[in-house]
């Protein structure tokens with residue numbers, strides 16, 4: 001069976017796996033973005049929160065994904081549970097770090113002018129710093145998403161959703177019929193998802209970056 | 218709040234001190250100063266002498282260590298800082314426009330915060346953009362990044378004026394522009410202030426700018442100690458000490474000439490017909506008149522009201538350094 005024939009014959013399985021792969025990453029990114037930006041906003045005003053959250057999220061990233069997924073089994077069981085929890089955990093560092101850096105990096109004069117005009121500290125944070133930091137925050141989300149798309153393949157070890165199953169099945173039966181096709185299909189599928197996510201984030205960036213930041217001088 | 222007073226508000230600083238934590242000496246030490254209602258007072262002094270710190274204590278961007286600030290008799294330290302700042306215009310050298318908002322939105326911000334109705338805000342924005350010579354149709358919807366440095370500073374001034382605050386604090390608002398643009402902005406602003414008569418504190422370390430704009434100048438030395446506080450004419454005529462004299466520079470007399478116009482000097486003789494004298498217009502500064510005379514190798518020139526002689530010009534600035542009647546007029550006129 002050629003690769004093309006393989007894809008056609010397994011289209012149902014492959015497309016379902018790809019959709020689940022994208023979905024689990026999307027959910028994890030969604031949660032991590034909301035929570036991570038929230039922590040970033042908090043951490044911006046409270047240095048202790050900032051230090052602790054950055055250290056914790058960096059710590060999570062150092063745990064090998066296979067180990068983390070396995071450790072989660074007693075708590076979350078197999079399948080979607082450990083996959084979602086692990087992916088969300090891995091997504092935090094780039095998001096929190098970019099949020100804090102972005103809020104911090106806003107021109108001091110802009111902030112001083114805002115405060116000097118009588119904007120409250122909260123208003124300056126939400127109406128001045130956050131919109132100006134948004135492009136950088138979005139970059140963090142995008143980096144996290146790319147990272148999760150790769151890590152999500154490992155979730156096949158804990159019976160998680162996604163294209164990982166294709167890759168690992170192929171690898172396990174190396175040399176037998178279609179083993180190479182399965183691995184190839186899983187890998188290419190992941191590449192396609194990564195490209196689609198990137199296109200999505202490009203569109204979001206275009207749509208949500210304040211126009212004043214996009215205009216050319 | 219203090220802005221109800223139609224006659225303008227005065228600012229009083231009493232024993233104002235700021236000691237930044239961890240610094241060996243206070244940055245501002247026991248400053249006492251009265252700024253009359255409707256006047257523009259310039260703080261001038263070397264870098265690091267505490268001009269910005271003194272100014273920022275007035276809108277409480279810097280909290281005083283001790284002392285008292287009264288605006289229109291009201292104790293500023295009893296007011297809520299955000300509420301206070303909405304009634305004080307604030308313009309800084311780096312401008313600090315919000316890059317994600319249009320020019321119009323930048324200017325509209327404080328009036329909106331104060332709850333002005335939308336129609337009134339829109340009218341006000343148009344009015345202000347025209348006031349700072351930015352054509353509303355062309356600039357209202359632009360973003361700060363699409364403006365030149367000088368245009369940004371104009372928007373900064375318009376934004377500071379937006380809610381018609383009785384008090385303005387301006388920290389080198391024209392500092393980041395080239396000399397030609399700066400001179401232009403200065404003269405425009407001087408005209409504007411003639412109309413608006415706000416109580417303004419204006420920080421600069423450019424003495425020329427202080428002379429051009431100030432009703433009064435406070436020459437500061439380190440720790441914001443006041444070396445001299447007087448009208449530009451009086452400071453030029455009688456600097457309090459060597460420190461102030463050093464600040465004025467070598468050409469004090471020329472600077473004083475720049476403060477007076479041909480209208481301040483009684484002209485001799487009848488209105489001249491075309492008798493070959495170089496002519497100057499009404500409102501020309503004596504410095505320009507002198508320039509005209511020198512350029513034409515003449516010791517007199519024709520003004521709309523008569524003939525201005527070199528002798529009269531010298532008398533106007535009095536070589537003995539004493540106050541002259543003309544200077545009083547000039548100071549009172551500003």
Ligand SMILES: Nc1ncnc2c1ncn2[C@@H]1O[C@H](COP(=O)(O)OP(=O)(O)OP(=O)(O)O)[C@@H](O)[C@H]1O
Pocket residue numbers: 237238240244262263264265266267268269270271422
């Ligand atoms: N936040 C701060 N913490 C500690 N010291 C400060 C702070 N801000 C200013 N200073 C110090 O206070 C002194 C006065 O500073 P200030 O900014 O008021 O000077 P300035 O007259 O405005 O100078 P420039 O003309 O350079 O703007 C300086 O010695 C400065 O180093």
Ligand SMILES: [Mg+2]
Pocket residue numbers: 268269270388
């Ligand atoms: Mg300063």
